Amino acid sequence: MTMTINDSTYTTETAKTKRRLYMELENCIGCRSCLAACTQCGGHEQRNRNYVYDVNPLVNRQTMPLMCLHCVDPACARSCPAQAIQIHETGAVLSALVEKCIGCQNCTIACPYGIPKFDEEENLMYKCDLCIDRTKDDIPPMCASVCPSNTLQWLTEEEIAEKQNRHDLDNEKWVTSMPYLEGETNVKVNLPGILQGTVKLF
Amino acid sequence: MQRDKFFREIENVTHPNEKLVKTHCSYCGMQCGMNLRVNTITNKIIGVEPRYDWPVTVGKMCPKGVTAYQQTNHDDRILRPLIRDDASLKGTKEGFREASWDEAYDLIAKRFGELQSQYGKDSLSVFSGVSMTNEKCYLTGKFARVALGTRYIDYNGRFCMSSAAGGFLRSFGVDRGSTLPWTDVHETDCLFIAGSNTAECHPTSMFRVWAVQERGGYLIVADPRETPVARRADVHLDLRPGTDLALANGIVHLLIKNGHIDEAFINKHTNGFDETKDLVKDFTPEHTSMITGVAVEKIERAAEIYGKAPNAIVMFARGIEQQHKGVDNVSAYTNMALVTGKIGRPKAGVATFTGQGNGQGGREHGQKSDLLPGYRKIYDKEGAAYVSKVWGIDPEDMPQAGVSAYEMFELMQEKTIRGLYLLCSNPAVSAPNLNFVREALKNLDFMVCGDFYLSESAEYADVILPSVTWSEDEGTVTNLEGRIIKINKAQEPIGESKPDWQMQVELAERLGKGKHFSHLKTAKDVAEEFRLASKGGNADYYGATWDKIDEQDGVFWPCKDAEDKGTPHMFLDKKFYHPDGKAKICALPYRPPAEEPCEDYPLRLTTGRVVYHYLSGNQTRRIQFLNDMCPEPYVEVHPVTAAKYNIEHDENILLFTRRGKANYKVKITEAIREDTVFVPYHFGHDESINLLTIAALDPMSRMPEFKACAAQIEKLKSGKVL
Numbered sequence: 001m002t003m004t005i006n007d008s009t010y011t012t013e014t015a016k017t018k019r020r021l022y023m024e025l026e027n028c029i030g031c032r033s034c035l036a037a038c039t040q041c042g043g044h045e046q047r048n049r050n051y052v053y054d055v056n057p058l059v060n061r062q063t064m065p066l067m068c069l070h071c072v073d074p075a076c077a078r079s080c081p082a083q084a085i086q087i088h089e090t091g092a093v094l095s096a097l098v099e100k101c102i103g104c105q106n107c108t109i110a111c112p113y114g115i116p117k118f119d120e121e122e123n124l125m126y127k128c129d130l131c132i133d134r135t136k137d138d139i140p141p142m143c144a145s146v147c148p149s150n151t152l153q154w155l156t157e158e159e160i161a162e163k164q165n166r167h168d169l170d171n172e173k174w175v176t177s178m179p180y181l182e183g184e185t186n187v188k189v190n191l192p193g194i195l196q197g198t199v200k201l202f
Numbered sequence: 203m204q205r206d207k208f209f210r211e212i213e214n215v216t217h218p219n220e221k222l223v224k225t226h227c228s229y230c231g232m233q234c235g236m237n238l239r240v241n242t243i244t245n246k247i248i249g250v251e252p253r254y255d256w257p258v259t260v261g262k263m264c265p266k267g268v269t270a271y272q273q274t275n276h277d278d279r280i281l282r283p284l285i286r287d288d289a290s291l292k293g294t295k296e297g298f299r300e301a302s303w304d305e306a307y308d309l310i311a312k313r314f315g316e317l318q319s320q321y322g323k324d325s326l327s328v329f330s331g332v333s334m335t336n337e338k339c340y341l342t343g344k345f346a347r348v349a350l351g352t353r354y355i356d357y358n359g360r361f362c363m364s365s366a367a368g369g370f371l372r373s374f375g376v377d378r379g380s381t382l383p384w385t386d387v388h389e390t391d392c393l394f395i396a397g398s399n400t401a402e403c404h405p406t407s408m409f410r411v412w413a414v415q416e417r418g419g420y421l422i423v424a425d426p427r428e429t430p431v432a433r434r435a436d437v438h439l440d441l442r443p444g445t446d447l448a449l450a451n452g453i454v455h456l457l458i459k460n461g462h463i464d465e466a467f468i469n470k471h472t473n474g475f476d477e478t479k480d481l482v483k484d485f486t487p488e489h490t491s492m493i494t495g496v497a498v499e500k501i502e503r504a505a506e507i508y509g510k511a512p513n514a515i516v517m518f519a520r521g522i523e524q525q526h527k528g529v530d531n532v533s534a535y536t537n538m539a540l541v542t543g544k545i546g547r548p549k550a551g552v553a554t555f556t557g558q559g560n561g562q563g564g565r566e567h568g569q570k571s572d573l574l575p576g577y578r579k580i581y582d583k584e585g586a587a588y589v590s591k592v593w594g595i596d597p598e599d600m601p602q603a604g605v606s607a608y609e610m611f612e613l614m615q616e617k618t619i620r621g622l623y624l625l626c627s628n629p630a631v632s633a634p635n636l637n638f639v640r641e642a643l644k645n646l647d648f649m650v651c652g653d654f655y656l657s658e659s660a661e662y663a664d665v666i667l668p669s670v671t672w673s674e675d676e677g678t679v680t681n682l683e684g685r686i687i688k689i690n691k692a693q694e695p696i697g698e699s700k701p702d703w704q705m706q707v708e709l710a711e712r713l714g715k716g717k718h719f720s721h722l723k724t725a726k727d728v729a730e731e732f733r734l735a736s737k738g739g740n741a742d743y744y745g746a747t748w749d750k751i752d753e754q755d756g757v758f759w760p761c762k763d764a765e766d767k768g769t770p771h772m773f774l775d776k777k778f779y780h781p782d783g784k785a786k787i788c789a790l791p792y793r794p795p796a797e798e799p800c801e802d803y804p805l806r807l808t809t810g811r812v813v814y815h816y817l818s819g820n821q822t823r824r825i826q827f828l829n830d831m832c833p834e835p836y837v838e839v840h841p842v843t844a845a846k847y848n849i850e851h852d853e854n855i856l857l858f859t860r861r862g863k864a865n866y867k868v869k870i871t872e873a874i875r876e877d878t879v880f881v882p883y884h885f886g887h888d889e890s891i892n893l894l895t896i897a898a899l900d901p902m903s904r905m906p907e908f909k910a911c912a913a914q915i916e917k918l919k920s921g922k923v924l
């Protein structure tokens with residue numbers, strides 16, 4: 001069972017211009033600025049909440065960020081016996097409530113992407129909250145603000161639709177834009193291959 | 203001004219009891235905009251917030267920028283002047299004691315005075331840097347010539363931008379690092395990037411680079427390694443280190459052969475085409491391929507794409523410039539733009555990725571051994587007379603030109619130079635052939651170092667003067683576009699630290715030169731004098747007032763007066779800065795690297811940066827996040843080469859050249875040529891790769907050949923990975 005919390009500052013006005021986190025994995029240059037920036041958000045206490053992987057370290061320099069996808073029906077929250085993981089009305093799956101989290105780590109196991117991190121000392125789970133104190137006002141999260149390669153972007157629904165259109169190759173085998181991964185997600189991901197459909201200028 | 207498709211109006215987040223101070227990053231030439239978060243109760247810098255309204259970088263920052271704020275209140279800051287009485291401890295961190303400013307100044311004035319009266323004015327030297335404001339760079343040049351009266355001043359730009367400067371001066375008659383604003387980059391049709399690890403060294407250029415490809419444009423990258431930007435290139439020209447001149451000549455050969463040249467432009471606006479055409483005749487794709495090791499088809503494809511592109515930008519960086527033919531490389535790649543006429547209009551031109559924050563401005567205003575403010579040559583009588591007037595000195599007293607950075611160490615070794623004032627630089631890590639350079643520093647009779655951390659070079663000092671970080675002072679810097687921007691003060695200097703300009707004013711007073719300096723009470727005072735001193739020179743900043751910089755999101759030089767809005771695009775009138783108004787297409791015969799591989803040293807060693815560190819690492823190695831990401835150097839080796847030496851990933855090996863040796867962990871990667879090994883240069887003491895590099899200097903720019911020398915690997919018995 002999950003809960004949705006209401007935030008009075010989240011008005012219908014902002015709901016209209018609602019943006020989402022969108023990722024173009026192929027752009028990633030492995031700078032890990034997203035990790036460094038994650039600590040800068042209010043309440044993040046200098047702990048970053050995302051990951052960047054070397055995809056094929058002995059071979060090339062391809063890297064990719066692994067971010068919380070803010071699932072519509074999140075496994076982490078479903079697995080939490082203490083209802084410590086709440087879902088904000090923007091769809092953001094929040095970090096565990098300090099007073100509720102019992103440190104059982106069910107969520108870290110349940111999440112198909114291994115997103116929730118665990119602080120042994122505090123006996124507390126912490127995860128990406130989509131920089132809720134920014135994104136509730138439609139201000140881009142820290143990671144997407146700083147990402148130098150536009151791997152992480154903060155886009156409107158229309159802009160994402162446009163991206164999806166452009167990158168949908170309609171080739172049965174493989175489309176670059178996936179509507180959702182494990183289940184429906186609030187974050188949209190564009191897998192490697194974004195340039196496949198590009199028409200060259202000359 | 204210059205707001206493009208990436209620009210969005212976004213409000214910043216301000217937390218309770220916090221204010222934001224608009225400024226720019228302390229590190230590279232991108233000079234990303236940032237807001238420093240300042241606690242309004244403690245008045246201390248506590249964090250960073252993106253600066254979405256900065257048109258060049260729209261809030262983006264690399265991890266160095268995100269964590270830059272952590273420098274200011276870092277535990278390693280030097281808070282009071284330090285004196286070391288026991289000279290036998292030079293080269294170590296030991297033996298320093300805290301002292302008052304008075305005691306430090308008195309000691310410096312006494313020792314400098316003694317040296318100069320015994321060995322002459324030129325026994326003192328100043329070694330400076332360009333990771334500081336124009337105001338500081340300007341005053342350092344004046345301090346050397348007026349307060350010390352020495353000819354020996356030079357700076358770390360000799361290890362960074364001097365080849366680009368030399369090449370642009372020869373090709374265009376003026377040295378502005380980019381002929382166009384960065385807001386043009388994503389709108390061009392072809393980027394030809396040579397010797398730039400853009401994604402790691404200038405990361406916030408990358409969203410524009412990728413955007414070229416997204417629009418259907420092309421990306422060509424020349425680099426011995428498949429760097430993160432080369433990974434996605436349409437053509438990756440994977441050349442041998444040190445063979446750029448052949449590659450550039452080969453491309454120009456094909457541009458001519460394929461009829462991709464603009465004859466009208468060549469005839470009207472350039473000189474030197476016929477000689478160049480003659481010279482590149484030999485650089486057929488086959489010949490070029492033989493020298494560079496790049497496949498013939500790739501060379502042909504790259505030339506075809508660049509030739510056909512309606513608009514294209516040629517970009518380069520230290521990879522081509524840090525060679526003993528760096529100036530020739532710059533002019534040779536610039537030839538591509540000149541023979542095709544892809545210059546002097548929006549979306550087409552030539553640019554170098556400036557390394558240091560103020561690598562552009564800092565080289566223009568008198569820290570270079572032969573330059574005075576406004577890019578005036580010191581031996582140009584008229585220019586020197588003008589600057590003398592601004593400085594209030596007799597032109598007769600203007601010292602002559604000195605020598606370049608590396609050559610100063612040679613003079614220290616032979617005791618021509620006996621005293622040194624070092625600031626804003628860490629040559630004990632960043633200079634080539636370090637065994638020699640460190641000896642030379644040890645050999646000094648007296649050394650003063652201004653820094654905010656105890657750098658590896660400060661370990662050789664007798665007196666350390668605590669300077670401030672960029673966030674505790676204000677002034678201007680000139681970014682890689684040639685845009686003059688404003689750095690703002692976010693916090694008062696901690697401890698007793700002071701800005702370098704203030705130390706120089708106070709020291710000048712001790713040295714009896716107060717009348718030339720005492721009127722400079724604020725950074726703004728220095729700025730006003732500096733603008734005047736640059737007036738009428740090629741790099742004219744006279745019209746670039748701080749107000750105008752604020753109003754216009756920066757001012758591109760030249761900017762001559764109050765009405766002049768500055769010059770975002772160079773050469774729009776197709777007028778170049780040589781006396782006849784024409785650019786020079788240069789015929790440049792190929793020369794191999796100074797040291798070619800041989801039986802004893804069969805590998806090509808090249809060096810460079812990683813995204814987590816800046817220059818000598820004196821700042822970034824102290825930032826926990828950055829150091830966690832890259833705590834030590836390593837040597838990149840291709841798996842085929844690793845197999846030959848029977849070495850494994852993570853194994854510790856000995857790497858050596860004719861000059862030095864060091865132990866490194868092996869990092870196996872297919873993203874490097876088999877004949878090349880790479881080591882990042884940000885590390886000190888025994889870990890410095892510059893113990894191994896060669897000091898072969900470019901004849902014009904005096905740039906050492908950091909990017910190519912011959913090396914060998916030895917497997918260690920103890921090196922096995924467990």
Ligand code: SF4
Pocket residue numbers: 027028029030031032033034035052063064065146147148149150151152
């Ligand atoms: S900031 Fe962007 S480019 Fe850098 S590692 Fe993160 S996702 Fe990749």
Ligand code: SF4
Pocket residue numbers: 034037038039041048049050067068127128129130131141142143144
């Ligand atoms: S959205 Fe915010 S909390 Fe989540 S990974 Fe990005 S910076 Fe961290």
Ligand code: SF4
Pocket residue numbers: 227228229230231232233234262263264265266267268403404405406
């Ligand atoms: S180091 Fe350069 S790219 Fe990184 S944030 Fe600073 S100015 Fe920008």
